[in-house]
Amino acid sequence: MPGLVQRLFPDCCWKMPATTPPTLYLTFDDGPIPEETPFVVEQLAQYNAKGTFFCVGDNLRRHPEVAGLVVAQGHRLANHTFHHLSGWSTSHAHYLQDVAQCQELLDALQPEARPLLRPPYGRITRPLARELHRTHQIIMWDMLTCDYDQQFAPEECLATAIRLSRPGSIVVFHDSLKASRNLRYVLPRYLAHFAELGYGFASL
Template structure:
């Protein structure tokens, strides 16, 4: 992510300090869904990894049992708005309502003092960031796998993800049907590669 963009949004977390053992912060957007999220949980369990799942509120309502599986695995649920909406194409009031609706569902599953939010597509205005900073920790990323891109070959997706990851990276995968092909190829190999190098995988 360009440094200029990061400087424009100081309220957002882009990566974490690289202190102690090398650590990667895995995040998974757009679930939970029964077709893909259990696969992710199985792969994480194989290497003792933990991650953060940025959930669409509508998916939480439809698949609460999958959300509970995420929590049972020691992972964290977080806010990805209720309808997966863009902060660039909705009014501030509508966007804040959508975030709040998702948070209501999340609180029933995982009460917490200051929840996490990832804006869908990374699209958020400066005004929204300042407003939401009072109630949420806004999480962006420094490594986007682009696993959702049908024109991105799985082998290239894996190689790029490995090349751009560094200690403290916040890495984005997607537990979605759109990302399924690349996710199922890349995630187990990505985990195996960094586990062999002694990396830890932690939730935010």
């Protein structure tokens, strides 16, 4: 993510502090869905890895059992709006209502968790961010795998993800049908690569 964008939104979380041993913060956007989310949970379990799942509220509504699986395995659920809205083309009132609708479902599943939000596409305005900071911590990223890009070969996707990841990186994957080919190739190999280097994987 360009440094200028990060400077425009300094109150958003772009990366976590480096730790010893080094840690990566894997996040998964757009689920939960039965076709892909259980695969992600299974892969994480092999490395005792914890992740953060930024959920579309309508998917939570339709697949509560999949969300329950994520929670049962000790992962973190977070807000990705109810209808996957762009903050650039949605009125503030509508966007805030959509976030609240998703948060209501999340609170029923993880009532003790502090609210986290990732704006879909990373698209948000500064006035909207100020409003959202009142209720949520906004989580961005410093490493986007682009697994959703079907023109991106799986091998290239993996190589790029490995090359750009750093200790403390917030890494974006997608548990979605669109990302399935790259996700299923990249995630197991990414986990294996960094586990061999002594990295841990934590939720936010």
